[in-house]
Amino acid sequence: MRSYLGEVDFETIKQRFDAFWKREVLDRPLIHITAPKDKQKKSKFPVPESIEERWTNIEYVLNKMELHLENTVFLGDAVPWYWPNIGPDSFTAFLGANLSFRSEETSWADPFLEDLSGYDPVLDEDNKWWKFMNRLMDAICEVAEGNFLVGIPDLHYGGDSLVATVGAQRLIRHLFSDPEDVKKQISKLTDICIRVFESYYERTSRVQKGSITWIPAYSRGRYFALQDDFSGLVSPKMFREFFLEEQERLSRCLDNSIFHLDGPMALRNLDILLEIESVDGIQWVPGAGAKPMSEWIDVCTKVLDADKCLQISCEPDEVNFLLSKLKHEGLFLSTQCSTEKEARNTLKIAERAHRQA
Numbered sequence: 001m002r003s004y005l006g007e008v009d010f011e012t013i014k015q016r017f018d019a020f021w022k023r024e025v026l027d028r029p030l031i032h033i034t035a036p037k038d039k040q041k042k043s044k045f046p047v048p049e050s051i052e053e054r055w056t057n058i059e060y061v062l063n064k065m066e067l068h069l070e071n072t073v074f075l076g077d078a079v080p081w082y083w084p085n086i087g088p089d090s091f092t093a094f095l096g097a098n099l100s101f102r103s104e105e106t107s108w109a110d111p112f113l114e115d116l117s118g119y120d121p122v123l124d125e126d127n128k129w130w131k132f133m134n135r136l137m138d139a140i141c142e143v144a145e146g147n148f149l150v151g152i153p154d155l156h157y158g159g160d161s162l163v164a165t166v167g168a169q170r171l172i173r174h175l176f177s178d179p180e181d182v183k184k185q186i187s188k189l190t191d192i193c194i195r196v197f198e199s200y201y202e203r204t205s206r207v208q209k210g211s212i213t214w215i216p217a218y219s220r221g222r223y224f225a226l227q228d229d230f231s232g233l234v235s236p237k238m239f240r241e242f243f244l245e246e247q248e249r250l251s252r253c254l255d256n257s258i259f260h261l262d263g264p265m266a267l268r269n270l271d272i273l274l275e276i277e278s279v280d281g282i283q284w285v286p287g288a289g290a291k292p293m294s295e296w297i298d299v300c301t302k303v304l305d306a307d308k309c310l311q312i313s314c315e316p317d318e319v320n321f322l323l324s325k326l327k328h329e330g331l332f333l334s335t336q337c338s339t340e341k342e343a344r345n346t347l348k349i350a351e352r353a354h355r356q357a
Contacts, residue, residue: 001143004069004080013077014210017218021256021280023307023330028354029323032216032334033075035343041070052101055086056132058139065140069148075343076350077332081212082144083151084136086129091156091196092164093129095121109164116166116174119185123192137203145207152200152213152224157193158186158246159230168230175234175242183242190246194253197224215283215311217332221255226279232266239269244276251278258311263287267299274306281309281330294318297325304330316346323353 012026019026045063048054055061065082074080086099087107093099097109113119123130133153144150156164162171162185174182201222204211210220217223231243251257258281259273273279282303286296293300293314300322303310309330314322316335323333333350337343 001066001147003147004074005146005148008074008079010079013079014218014220016077018220020217020309020330020332021219023309025328025354028351029328030217030332031076031319031347031350032078032332033073033337033343033346034078035073035075035337035340037071037073038340041067043067051103054104055101055107058136061136062139062143073340073343076347077218079149079212079216079218080147081149081151081216082140083212083214084133084140084153086133086136086153088154088156088160089164090129090133090153091193092161094123094127094133094196095161095165095192096124096127097164099129111165111167113166114170116162116170116185117178117181119165119181121161121165121185121188121192123195134199134203137200141203141207149208149210149212149218150204151216152197152204152211154214155193155196155224156227156229157189157250158228159243160228161189162186163230168233171230172233175238179241186242186246190249193246193250197222197253200224215258215260216334217256217258217311219256223254223256223258225260225283226250226257227260227262229260229262229266231269232261232263236268236272240272244272247273247279248276251276251280254278256280258283258309261285264290270299270302274303274308279308281311281332283311285313292318294321297322300326316342319346320349320353323350328354 016026016030020030048057048060069080089109092109097112099107100110101107141150211223212218213224215225226247228243231239257279259279260283262285284299293312300310304327311332313334316337
């Protein structure tokens with residue numbers, strides 16, 4: 001495995017992210033740009049027949065990872081990285097759920113309880129998915145040192161974990177029928193989440209300094225993406241009652257954090273999230289079928305004016321408009337281009353936009 005980090009100016013990128021977390025700008029706004037290389041290398045390794053084996057055959061995962069790194073251009077503040085992944089419900093799988101692999105893009109946990117009454121979540125060190133994830137992380141870390149960064153895996157704790165445990169309708173009924181029980185369960189899940197994160201961070205720290213995750217900001221310290229997609233379905237009053245404490249506790253355990261806010265319904269809880277001093281920023285995702293990012297200037301401005309960082313994804317042709325409308329301090333754009341030429345032109349647009357600001 002060769003060094004992909006050697007192909008980017010990682011030291012300057014680190015400094016830009018230092019400024020980003022302080023809501024400052026080093027020399028231009030942060031922009032993460034990737035594109036497929038013009039000359040694509042073809043795979044020369046066998047593909048397992050079953051979908052599940054494509055997730056769990058570590059040799060295949062490593063081959064696919066290397067092919068991805070070989071075929072991707074990383075520009076701007078995009079850092080070559082790869083994150084161990086067995087799907088968004090892996091956290092709940094560690095607690096007893098079984099994972100169903102339906103495609104190479106995602107997996108799902110099969111609910112394993114009929115009722116949450118008396119549920120006492122426990123991380124079993126002998127759980128097969130927990131043991132597999134640790135093996136996968138070790139295998140990726142072994143080839144990563146000095147070559148690319150290893151991302152902290154996805155962590156769907158709290159309400160998302162309870163949905164994966166019993167299903168959304170049963171959870172909603174339980175919020176009303178036994179709210180204190182749910183609060184205790186969320187508190188225990190938060191404890192477990194911290195334990196899982198620390199295990200992940202300890203592993204990645206053997207081969208790199210700092211951390212990155214699927215929201216591809218770099219931190220010199222402890223960082224992962226906060227989220228609770230289910231909490232976007234409840235009222236601000238219920239969000240404050242059930243889900244605020246978990247975000248406060250988790251963000252206080254981290255050096256840097258960004259909360260993943262997904263979909264228009266979740267916007268009603270934005271004001272509460274902006275009140276949390278220990279949460280550095282918000283990732284705003286309008287959701288499938290929603291208006292493009294260029295039509296959410298009001299939401300973006302609200303986050304930045306609250307002295308929070310903002311991470312957003314956009315189309316390449318939106319970059320200039322967004323940089324002309326949003327302040328650059330604390331802003332982090334991400335875009336995926338279709339060609340190397342488009343990627344390099346997009347970076348020039350970002351550089352020019354800051355000089356003209």
